[in-house]
Amino acid sequence: MEQTQLIKGLNINFKEAGDGKPLIFLHGWGSNLQAFTRVQEYFQSDFHTFAIDLPGMGKSQEPNQVWGVEEYTQFIEEFCRVKNITNPIMVGHSYGGRVSILFSSRNPVTKVVLLDSAGIKPTRSLEYYLKVYSFKTAKNVLPFLVGKSKATEIIDNYRKKAGSSDYNAANGVMRQILVKSVNEDLQYAMPNIKAPTLLVWGENDTATPVGDAKIMEKLIPNAGLVVLKNAGHFAFVEKLNEFLIILNNFLQPDKKNN
Numbered sequence: 001m002e003q004t005q006l007i008k009g010l011n012i013n014f015k016e017a018g019d020g021k022p023l024i025f026l027h028g029w030g031s032n033l034q035a036f037t038r039v040q041e042y043f044q045s046d047f048h049t050f051a052i053d054l055p056g057m058g059k060s061q062e063p064n065q066v067w068g069v070e071e072y073t074q075f076i077e078e079f080c081r082v083k084n085i086t087n088p089i090m091v092g093h094s095y096g097g098r099v100s101i102l103f104s105s106r107n108p109v110t111k112v113v114l115l116d117s118a119g120i121k122p123t124r125s126l127e128y129y130l131k132v133y134s135f136k137t138a139k140n141v142l143p144f145l146v147g148k149s150k151a152t153e154i155i156d157n158y159r160k161k162a163g164s165s166d167y168n169a170a171n172g173v174m175r176q177i178l179v180k181s182v183n184e185d186l187q188y189a190m191p192n193i194k195a196p197t198l199l200v201w202g203e204n205d206t207a208t209p210v211g212d213a214k215i216m217e218k219l220i221p222n223a224g225l226v227v228l229k230n231a232g233h234f235a236f237v238e239k240l241n242e243f244l245i246i247l248n249n250f251l252q253p254d255k256k257n258n
Contacts (some may be wrong), residue, residue, distance in 0.1 A: 001137050002059070013059035014052040018044030020112060020256030022088040024098025024140065025051040026076070027232075028118075029229075032058030035093065042244055047089070047256040052079065056098065056174045066176045069184050073102040080107075089254065091247075093236065094118050094208065098186060105189035110254060112197040112220075113247065115236045116205050120183035120212040184225075187239065190219035196248045197223040200234030200243060 002015045013125060015033055025036040040049050046248065053060035055067070055075060063071065076099055080088065089111045092100030097117025104112045161249035197220045201213040210227055217225045226246055228235045236243040 004059075005082065007024075007082060008038045008055075008075050010055050010060070010063065010075075011062040012053065012055065012079070012145070014079075015040065016048075016083075017041075018047055018049050018052050020047040021047060021254050022085045023049045023251075024076070024080075024088045024090055025049065026054065026090070026092040026099055027057070028094025028096055028116075029181075029183060030057065031093070034058075036091075038240060039091075039236070039244065039247070042248075046257070047251075048097055050079075050085070050088075052076075054099070056177065063155070063177070064173070066173055068177070069098045069102055069186065070181070072099045074102050077107065090112070092117060092176055094233065095181065098181065098184070101193065102189050103188050109193075109195045110191060111195050111197070111251065113250070114197065114213075114216065115200050115244065116201055116208050116233050117212075117216070118182075118208050119186040119190075120208070121183060121187075122215040133143075149160060155183055156161065156207060157223060175184035187215070187219055191221065192221065193220045193223075196224070196250075199223055199225040200236060201225065201227050202231035202233060202238065203227050203229050205233045207233040219237070 002013055004011050004013050004104040006012070015031070015039060025040060027033060027035045035050045035055050036154040043049055049213040054072060055113065056062040067075075080086070087108050087110050090104055090109055092098070095118055097114045098119050100114060101117065101119050102113060104108070152184050198212050199216055201208075201210050203210065213225050213227070217223045226240045228242060231238040
């Protein structure tokens with residue numbers, strides 16, 4: 001059953017079930033804890049599972065200032081302190097993978113599972129930079145040329161056409177958090193992850209390509225990569241049965257009766 005608790009001054013929604021070693025599930029940007037419903041149900045007989053709505057997503061309260069991966073990681077550290085969680089197994093998808101990387105680089109963890117994880121700053125094309133700087137110039141110049149209200153209308157229309165779906169879906173502080181986070185490169189933290197790490201990726205992921213996974217596999221000392229065929233950015237959902245077999249095998253030694 002989902003419940004709420006005050007963590008770092010925010011009302012946080014999470015689902016806790018089962019007993020055994022702690023197993024924490026962190027969803028991706030714009031998603032929620034329900035992304036892991038089937039996975040959590042599968043493992044709650046052998047683990048003390050926690051699926052968390054990250055602040056500003058799902059049913060959890062938004063941060064009152066612009067957070068980056070650091071602040072989200074501090075939030076998970078505080079969640080673990082409040083819930084008396086030590087040496088968890090971290091499972092993170094996409095943005096949740098970012099947080100899992102930073103958390104596991106500086107806290108004791110049993111194992112790490114990164115699912116189509118973000119954390120490698122993408123290489124940008126010249127077209128991308130031209131688009132960004134044209135947008136910034138327009139934001140500064142248009143109000144003087146056509147007036148403030150018309151400028152806002154033009155800029156919003158441009159944003160809808162040019163911005164990512166995540167960017168367009170986000171508002172206020174969450175949009176600023178997204179902009180800050182996508183430019184954060186976590187390669188510096190990856191060599192500090194000492195726990196066994198499983199990387200599970202969709203072959204056709206365009207949001208965080210398999211090339212990112214291969215970089216992570218090289219940088220994380222004890223990492224192994226599994227690529228799921230004919231799957232995209234939500235490979236663990238698209239190929240659920242395959243994923244459950246892979247994760248079950250990886251976590252077999254950590255089950256409560258072993």
